[in-house]
Ligand SMILES: C[S@@+](CC[C@H](N)C(=O)[O-])C[C@H]1O[C@@H](n2cnc3c(N)ncnc32)[C@H](O)[C@@H]1O
């Protein structure tokens with residue numbers, strides 16, 4: 589068992605401004621760890637995490653795969669999250685290239701079919717569209733959960749870019765909850781020629797958490 | 809961190825800015841050198857992903873002229889070490905990156921680039 593990254597440098601004050609790792613983070617870490625051998629064999633050169641928050645997940649992946657074997661890129665709309673991601677990388681000896689940006693927007697052009705490992709634990713809580721828009725615009729901690737209709741507005745935007753990003757054998761790990769409609773996500777991605785499955789499912793309080801993994805459907 | 813490896817992957821994404829939007833040009837860049845662990849397999853594996861001219865020009869802008877004009881066919885040890893240094897050891901801590909097409913300025917502060925756009929600039 590790989591330990592959870594050292595976050596002792598982050599304080600209660602930091603977690604007022606940036607998402608504190610919680611059950612959704614931990615189920616994602618477990619899903620990635622279960623796939624450790626597969627991911628090591630995949631030997632990714634570029635790992636991109638969208639919405640890195642504290643940086644806990646990318647630091648964990650860096651430990652899992654080796655800090656010099658891969659480029660660890662992250663984005664977050666919350667500038668304070670970008671800062672915490674860098675410091676968490678340093679604390680855990682994983683160089684993380686943290687970028688303040690929405691989704692993959694400044695990277696989309698150059699990363700075309702180049703992302704070997706893509707990870708997103710999105711804001712998935714259902715809210716009104718207005719609340720999600722306001723949270724996105726304020727670039728604060730509210731953007732960590734406010735997901736708009738069905739909790740799918742931010743994730744939905746991202747899923748459309750997905751086929752352009754993933755490399756031929758690339759893997760995409762996505763966290764979701766039951767209200768996001770997990771089977772609709774799979775159906776939507778099938779339409780984009782991506783095949784997926786639920787690799788972990790867990791109940792945490794009122795939430796039914798899922799970790800999904802997607803890959804390109806390769807035509808022989 | 810903005811290292812040249814990352815700079816080589818960032819483009820301007822202002823609505824309608826689709827030509828000559830890469831690479832972004834450094835402005836008032838403050839560079840720090842920090843050693844990084846050399847991993848030959850990684851550098852070799854990453855080479856095909858590099859936009860070579862953009863990398864060479866950007867390194868020169870920052871005062872590093874160690875890279876050849878053309879990416880060599882055979883990468884020997886010396887070359888890989890040079891490339892490692894340029895890609896991974898030069899950190900741009902402060903300054904900005906500017907789009908040559910639309911002039912948009914993306915600030916860098918404490919080594920973090922801010923690539924966010926205002927609502928009306930998003931495509
Ligand atoms: C549920 S938190 C996950 C944080 C961290 N990855 C973890 O697992 O603990 C969602 C993160 O996504 C970020 N986020 C929300 N909207 C985003 C967007 N449009 N682009 C990039 N990041 C976004 C939030 O700021 C927040 O840090």
Ligand SMILES: [Zn+2]
Nearest residue numbers: 820825907910
């Ligand atoms: Zn531009």
